[in-house]
Amino acid sequence: MSHQRDIDLVNELLSQGAETDWLEFKRDNVEPDTIGVRCSALANAARLAGKDMAYMLWGIDNATVSVAGTRFNPDTQKAHGQELAFWLAQQLQPSIPFQFRSVEHPAGPVVILDIPAATSAPVTFKNIPYIRIGSATPKLTNYPERYQQLIEKLRPYTWEHAIARQYVSGDEVLTLIDYSSYFKLTKQPLPDNRTGIFDKLSAERLIVRDVSDKWNITNLGAILFASDLSQFDSALARKAVRFIAYAGKNRAAGVSHRIDGKKGYAVGFEGLIEFINGMLPKNEHIDSALRTEQPLFPILAVRELIANALIHQDMTITGAGPQIEVFADRMEITNPGKPLVPADRMIDLPPRSRNEALAALMRRMGMCEEQGSGLDKVIAAVELYQLPPPLFREEGGAMQVVLYGPRTFAQMTPDERIRACYHHAVLRFLSGERMKNASLCERFGIDLKNAAQTSSVIKKAFEKGLVRVADPEHPRAGYVPWWA
Incomplete structure (x- = not known):
């Protein structure tokens, strides 16, 4: 000190x-x-x-x-x-x-x-x-x-309000923090004087006053708006987003691209999303005899899942930050910290965030959906693309989400079909509807004449206790998630 x-x-x-x-x-x-x-x-x-x-x-x-x-x-x-x-x-x-x-x-x-x-x-x-x-x-x-x-x-204890950099001058604050991005992202006019800038940053608790006309930069201010996270201590710098793209379907295939982020999450978010979408393999799609290319994964899903990884990580775990890995057939998004909500209830239960100030500000800046409406839209986008269902899992004290590339119903594993059935039942329930054989056929892209295939999937999901009959007296009324 x-x-x-x-x-x-x-x-x-x-x-x-x-x-x-x-x-x-x-x-x-x-x-x-x-x-x-x-x-x-x-x-x-x-x-x-x-x-x-x-x-x-x-x-x-x-x-x-x-x-x-x-x-x-x-x-x-x-x-x-x-x-x-x-x-x-x-x-x-x-x-x-x-x-x-x-x-x-x-x-x-x-x-x-x-x-x-x-x-x-x-x-x-x-x-x-x-x-x-x-x-x-x-x-x-x-x-x-x-x-x-x-x-x-x-x-x-609130990690966001702890001090990332202490006793810095006003000039240093304006160098270390990309203050213009704060005003742009929150859709506020940039004040025409330093006092106005510092009043706003202070009111947002991005900075707090120290002694002798000096300032402290909070963890919230640094992690969101740092011009360069490496200018802060190593514990904070290691929370920068890491992106790795592999040349094949596993880590042995070799790394084709790697980026260790340096900007604060808010400052670098849009650039990160654009870069990732540009890097993703494309999937050829034929519609009305027109051949077009679409991203391998829904852009909305990629955006929302990365934002969730930033928001819900355990900031108190040192030496670790969010990591995005892209393989030829899937994307894995990992953040440090065990999930606060059971993995099988993440779609429907309200999210519990360790970092409420961070989450609220990112939502205000439009970087993710409003509270409670994010993952259901991810699942809906996956269904629209008729992809295998994403996998939510706890992995070695971290939370990991896996997005899979296109595979037909026949190519999906039995577990993936059952998980897709459960996700579909959740989405229908949240929309005030019930899952039926016909709706699951549509989700998988299966012709109704082959509905026996989805009937078998529903039966297995029922046997595993993931779905139940909505009305036992009227079995044809459809199915709902087990917890409904």
């Missing part, structure tokens, strides 16, 4: 003029239990105050609120025979990533203790939660109304 930023932070905290519920000054008091109680109280009070961080500063004269210097050295300080920081980490629950830093301030040595605000639960010290009221630190349970307020304000 920047030494100058620490000096600016000390000066800004001193400018408060006095201690607050999330800020405490000390001179040399390093009694371990006192520090522990204060950590719990300040972490909880900071969340109540709407702050993401609380602070304790040593080396401050409380009466004059000025730097007086301290002899406290957190690296050598002991607590009950252990290193202070190690002992403190054992006593605080849930574990919070607090940090001691020694600062050579021009007016004298200062020690800063960063205390992250409570997130998932009240922070306790030796199993007791505390709160700060004025300069007092009573037990939180003695103030039930504050306890209830804190519970209501607690929220799970």
Whole structure:
């Protein structure tokens, strides 16, 4: 962390003029239990105050609120025979990533203790939660109304709002972030002054104000609008989209094209989709004696599935990002993180996203369908092309979707036919209709005189418990998914 930023932070905290519920000054008091109680109280009070961080500063004269210097050295300080920081980490629950830093301030040595605000639960010290009221630190349970307020304000960790780049100047923000793309994609006019630009980016939580007229770029701002993700730390840079095209039907065939993306998702999305569609093999289609070429996979399906991979990945998994692999007969789209919705219910259940801010902004920018209407349109496009059904599966702690190229009913495997039958039943149900033999014939491109083929598929799907008769008293009324 920047030494100058620490000096600016000390000066800004001193400018408060006095201690607050999330800020405490000390001179040399390093009694371990006192520090522990204060950590719990300040972490909880900071969340109540709407702050993401609380602070304790040593080396401050409380009466004059000025730097007086301290002899406290957190690296050598002991607590009950252990290193202070190690002992403190054992006593605080849930574990919070607090940090001691020694600062050579021009007016004298200062020690800063960063205390992250409570997130998932009240922070306790030796199993007791505390709160700060004025300069007092009573037990939180003695103030039930504050306890209830804190519970209501607690929220799970939000990756999007964490900091990707700290303490950068306004000029650096405008270099690192493709701000013009933000205004273009959200269909807003570009402000004619810097203040207007920064107000909008800040309101969107793409950036947040730091100390001394500096800014922090959030993970949301970087992952969506970075001009170059490699300018951020490696954990974020590795979340760039990776595209690999193989010369055959497996990875042994050799790589024909490979691109490791560098742009933020929003900045590079349209270019990525256009590139992929240009790279995809074409399928010859004859209609009314005219010979035309169509993409091997529906463009809508490709677009929606890639957007879903970006949105639903587990951002907390380091060293991994979305990957798109194209083979001669299929496309595999993989994103890190186990799916939050069972694979067999992804078409109909409302999506659950780990990254709500990312998802909402991408939808506003038109990069994917409105919530809950994406995968059903993917399946509908696949049916229109009469392709084998896509495969949704969990693969080694990651989510993978496989789109297959054209194959006739006879060329599909028995499992693919059954899965296509289930998908078709889901689509019909979501449209207020029921699957029938005739509709499944149309889906597979089978002439009605050969309906016995689809009757066999429906029977097998029924036996596997994937579909059921819509009305047992009227078996010819059609079929619905098992969960309907």
